[in-house]
Amino acid sequence: MNKRIAQFLVERHKLVLLVFVMITAVLGYQALNFKIDASADTLLTKGNKLYLQTQVMNERFSPQEFLLIAYKPKNHDVISERTFDDIGSLSKQLSQIKRVDSVRSILNVPLLSLADGGLSADNATQKWTIEQNDFPADELKQLFKDHPIYEDLVINQPQTATALQVLFKPNTKLKKIDSEITALQEQALNGELSEQDQRQLEQLQAEAEPLARELTRQRNSEIAHIRELIKPFEADAELYLGGAHVLGYQLINIIKSDLTIFGGAIAAMICLVLFVVFGKIRWVAIPVVCCVSSVVCTVGLFGLLGLKATVISSNFIALQLILTLAIVVHLIVQYREYSNANPDWEQKQLIIETFARKVQPCFYAGITTSIGFASLVFTDIQPVISFGWMMIIAMALSIAVSLLLFPSILALLKRETAGKKSRWASKLLTANANWIQKHPRWPVVASLVVLMFGGSGLFFLSVENSFINYFRDSTKVHQELSFIDQEFGGSTPLQLIYTLPEQSGDTDLEFTARDIQTMQLMQTALENHKGVGDTLSVVNFTELAQQINDGKPLTEYELNAVYWSMDERLKNDLLGSYFNADERQVRISTRIQDTTEGLNRADLLAGIRADMEKLEIPEDRYLLTDLFVLYQNILDKLFRSQILALGIVYVLLLLAFWVLFRSFKIALIGITPNVLTTVAVLGFMGWMAIPLDLMTITIASIAMGIAVDDTIHYIHRYREELAEGDGAHALERSHLSVGCALLYTTTIITLGFLLLVFSDFVPSVQFGLLTSLAMVIALLTDLTLLPVLLKRFIKSA
Structure with a gap:
């Protein structure tokens, strides 16, 4: 059977090659649809309960998408006219980007401690800012020192750097679709999804995919544009970009760079060593053709199927080169062995005998290697499972391409004269x-x-797992991530959602004294953990109110009175993302400092849960x-x-x-x-x-x-x-x-x-x-x- 297949391939080698050229051309065109998606979301298991809970809470509290730009002056103070001019100029340019909603900076945050009327002041958001007033530098330095909200948000603790928060408008259509998808997925977790619901879910996901792809492209374009905007300011200050989407942008760029630079270097090295080992151009050309064809076909097939390369699966091309090269080298060695041992054999017989002898072990090797990669399929981690399936497909194509192309190409060439072994x-x-x-x-x-x-x-x-440590210390991206992580409150977001107890009696207070005290204890426990960075919640609002009230804490009635009388825009700015009145839930938001030496993430979460138990917070009342x-x-x-x-x-x-x-x-x-x-x-x-x-x-x-x-x-x-x-x-x-x-x-x-x-x-x-x-x-x-x-x-x- 093996010899008959080999005979067909040799006798019809031109037809086989023509078919391969056509298939490679078609799949090569489809390869243009292949995408590298290095965003943080691609590393998540999207069908699990934790992911859906995060999606629900993000929708409920609607934290706005943002990007951080840190500004560290080289030869002047942070709180100075020079800094304010630079921040103002940069903010103006950033605001002209189409998707930018606003730019929050040290210039336009409301300085309520200086406002007449404090939290209840009319138009406090617009009036009591550095933009609208000429505050003395010493007074500003004192105001920002230990500020419950702005420290580590718009200015770092030592007051050596400031930051701009570039806030983006959401894609309303995508947001609406994602909300419907999340609702259906919640039903699926509870086993309540009908066939009609399942079809609707698939339809919504199909609608969301191109919108999400376009949003990613737009984000990458915006980040590249922002990098160009900050260049003129780098003569007088060090500027650093941060945020989840900046990380994804950097990952894509560095992966593409590695694929180009090191892919070319590895290919050159492989060609050089092949020539040194075998001493003839044909034994360089044939493996290269087989490797290129298998990779192009695989990438094209992934593009056709809509499979994306993530950070985890970005090395699949390198692995496929290994698999394809191994098969071809075995075929070359067997061909040369037969050639040396049988000088009277013609080219056709050499190819047929080589194919017949090696097809079985190559096929066996393919099956067992696929089983090896199947270990990834059993991991219960969706991105890793996808990589496992990608490698199984790649292995099948490597076998098919190598075993079909090798004899067909060799049939075009004359018989090799007996070659010496190395x-x-x-x-x-x-x-x-x-x-x-x-x-x-x-x-x-x-x-x-x-x-x-x-x-x-x-x-x-x-x-x-630390994304910062994915980059060498000498790289720009490592320096940026580390600076923002250390100076502006951390990198990886963590939120604690607390459901307030039901109100007793006829009270219509939003917060009781007991609620405030419980939240303060929870936030203090959270902040005391090693590695916990900037933390914001309703508690910070109460601390600000106390600061404005000459250091005296407000009673629960005073706090609620201030809440009801606050300017609506200011209320949304300070509390919109931290309190949901309908669900009576509060959000304590923090960022973990990934550069913390000796940080053990599992111990950190276990410690937070232990603290909640000590505070007698029932498990059904809080969510991480x-x-x-x-x-x-x-x-x-x-x-x-x-x-x-x-x-x-x-x-x-x-x-x-x-x-x-x-x-x-x-x-x-x-x-x-x-x-x-x-x-x-x-x-x-x-x-x-x-x-x-x-x-x-x-x-x-x-x-x-x-x-x-x-x-x-x-x-x-x-x-x-x-x-x-x-x-x-x-x-x-x-x-x-x-x-x-x-x-x-x-x-x-x-x-x-x-x-x-x-x-x-x-x-x-x-x-x-x-x-x-x-x-x-x-x-x-x-x-x-x-x-x-x-x-x-x-x-x-």
Whole structure:
């Protein structure tokens, strides 16, 4: 059957190539629709309860989308005419951006402590500002010192920098659709979604998708424009951008940059090493064509299916290059082996025999590698699950493209004259084969040492996630995120929603003294935790009222009287996002400072919950939501799901080996290098304090996918040698045949991917290092431990 397929491919090679050109062209056009979405939302599991609770609370309190611009003067004071002129000029330019609703700055925030009438003053929002009055600098410095609202919002604590909040208008149509989607998803969680509701949900999601895509494009354009606007001010001040969408913009830019720069560098390195190893242009051109075609087809198919690359899946192209290259190198080595051994064979026969011999192990390797990547599907984390499916699709296309294109392209070329094997490879593999046959115990001992090293390292694996640490300290984005995180109250939002007790009697007060006291205790407990930054709530409003009242606290009746008599715009400004009268809920909003040394996010949340218990706040009266909780929820699942997923995949791989080779003994031997490689890589991460996060969770699956590919090819060749009755030399012959392909593949890919250590994106650096480490460990185990076990326990095919 295999030979008939190969014969068809050789005899109809021009037709096959024409079909491939057409398919690649069509999918290449579809690749234009492929998107990289690096926004924070792409990392969230959108069907879970926490996500929907966050969506509901965001809708209920309607916090406005904003972007932060920090301004730190170089040679003048923050509170000075020079700063005010710069802030005023920049604010005016920012206000002209179409989607900008307003720009909040030190110039236009209401200074109610100076207003006649305080909180109840008419038009306090417009009148009592720096823009409208000439306040003395000393008076302003004193006013902003320890201000309950403005400190860490428009001016930092040491008063060395100020910040502009650029507030954006919402897309009303998208907001309305998202609100309807959230309501339906809430019903789905409660099991109340009918078929009609499900159809409506799918229709709404389809309507929202292009609107969200356009909004993302618009945001990126706005950020790029804002960067241009702030450039003229950088001569006299340091300016820093912050906010969730700025982070997404930076991630997209750096990922695209890495794909361009390092993608090109890796491709050049791979081509160079291919030429050094094989010594002929054809063995560079054919792998390149196969790799390019498989990647273009895959990207086009993802574009057609609407699949997006997130931060997690941004390395899928690099992984597909590994998978495709490995298959093609195995085919090249087999072709050259037949060419050297059979000088009388014609090109057609060489291609057919090569295809017939390698199609089965390549197919087996594809199945087992896909099972390796299937570990991601069992993680219960939607973005990671999507990456798993993407890699399974990519693996299928790599096999199809390589096995169909390689013989078709080769059929266009003349037969290769007998080529010499690489001397360094032959000597190294021969020496290795002789050594493990003379000292079979040493590979076993070394493997046990590696297993102990890796296993002990597992205990040091930590589960953490910090976007700031995704970038090198020397990069502009790291400096921006760190500055705003440290000087303006943190990066990752966390909100505590508290439902006020029902009012007793006929009182119509919005807040009772007990309500205020409870909220003050809750906020104080929250602020006392390490890593908690700027915190705002109704409590800050009461502190401001006390400050205006000469330091005397207001009674509950006075507070409510002030609330009712406040200017409506001022009321919305100060309280709109922190109190919902209809639901009788208050929102305590804070930002976690990600640069806090030794910050343990799981302990922080546990501590907050413990504080609520001490304050006797019932669990059904408070809710922790927003990005910090959502990310931590994902991280909490990571370790458990990774162990569970690896356990499931080990079992599936064992069954796959058993079915493919029809021997449980071979299955146990075959699974050993895979277990050793994954444990060694995860253990290395533990010892080197590389945390298990949304990025590094994929490394174990990558290590398994690489190891299982090499293992399949070696076992298949070893059994072939046994079937030919050459048991005495099966190990040496397997080493000098398939061993060459393993050595070449590992050398090519390791040298190429080590270039990623020069990236400014830390996950790319870790990906390059850990992938290279996985390649080397897989090679060593497959050329030492695996042949020793096979020779010891497998005596016949």
